[in-house]
Amino acid sequence: MIVNYRLSNSQRKKYFILPLAKLLSAIVVFTLIAMYWFNTDAENLPFIVGITWSWVGLIHVLPLLILAARHLKASKGVSFVIDTTNWEYRYKEADFDLTFKASQIKRVVKVMSPPKYDGRIDFLGFGYFYYWEVTLVDETLLSLSCMLLDSDKFLGYENERKKQMFPIPKRVIKP
Numbered sequence: 001m002i003v004n005y006r007l008s009n010s011q012r013k014k015y016f017i018l019p020l021a022k023l024l025s026a027i028v029v030f031t032l033i034a035m036y037w038f039n040t041d042a043e044n045l046p047f048i049v050g051i052t053w054s055w056v057g058l059i060h061v062l063p064l065l066i067l068a069a070r071h072l073k074a075s076k077g078v079s080f081v082i083d084t085t086n087w088e089y090r091y092k093e094a095d096f097d098l099t100f101k102a103s104q105i106k107r108v109v110k111v112m113s114p115p116k117y118d119g120r121i122d123f124l125g126f127g128y129f130y131y132w133e134v135t136l137v138d139e140t141l142l143s144l145s146c147m148l149l150d151s152d153k154f155l156g157y158e159n160e161r162k163k164q165m166f167p168i169p170k171r172v173i174k175p
Contacts, residue, residue: 003082003155007075011147015129016068023064023125027056064126067166071129074169075148087156091142096172100136108159109133117163131169132159143169 031052034040040048081090087102114120115127122128132144132154153159 001084003084005080005082005144005149005151007072007078007147011075011150012072014150015071015147016064019064019122019125019128020061020068023056023060026060026125027053030056060125063124063166067126067129067168070168071131071145071147074131074143074145078148080144080149082155084155089156091144091172093172096174098140098142102156104136104138105134105157106137106139107133107135108154108157109135109162110154110159111162111164111167113167114163114165117161129167131167133162133170139173141170141173143172145169 031049034048034052035045038044038048077094079090079092081092083089088099089102089105090097090099092098109132110130111133112130113122113124113127115122115124116130120127128146130146132142132149134142134144134154136142
């Protein structure tokens with residue numbers, strides 16, 4: 001069986017559009033709660049809205065935008081193919097094409113945000129991001145974003161897990 005992974009619209013929606021929509025909805029709800037809680041009149045409304053939107057934007061939306069942009073950049077134009085009949089992997093980028101066997105893999109690490117690592121609910125808005133860090137025996141390092149390889153397990157290989165606050169994929173390192 002051959003499994004082909006590419007960046008798709010469902011991954012864009014899952015990791016960027018839906019969390020952004022949730023955050024924007026939360027901003028509106030928290031703004032309305034703040035207006036009610038502080039019994040806001042018309043002259044204080046811009047201040048309450050400004051403080052609420054600035055806080056949520058800085059703490060939640062900005063990290064989401066940065067992580068989503070980096071994961072999109074790492075996944076755009078990349079394909080990863082796994083042939084499970086002979087456990088052969090193929091990583092292809094614009095100017096880089098690499099085929100390797102499972103026996104050539106030295107280490108596989110799933111680098112996850114704290115909510116994903118601990119299996120918790122994500123209150124940050126960007127807590128479900130992760131990437132796969134595949135190190136080959138010749139020290140080639142591949143970083144496969146969750147927008148590319150959206151899987152709980154790396155097929156054909158036992159993986160390690162690592163917790164990182166902002167799981168930003170590294171660039172492919174060639175020996």
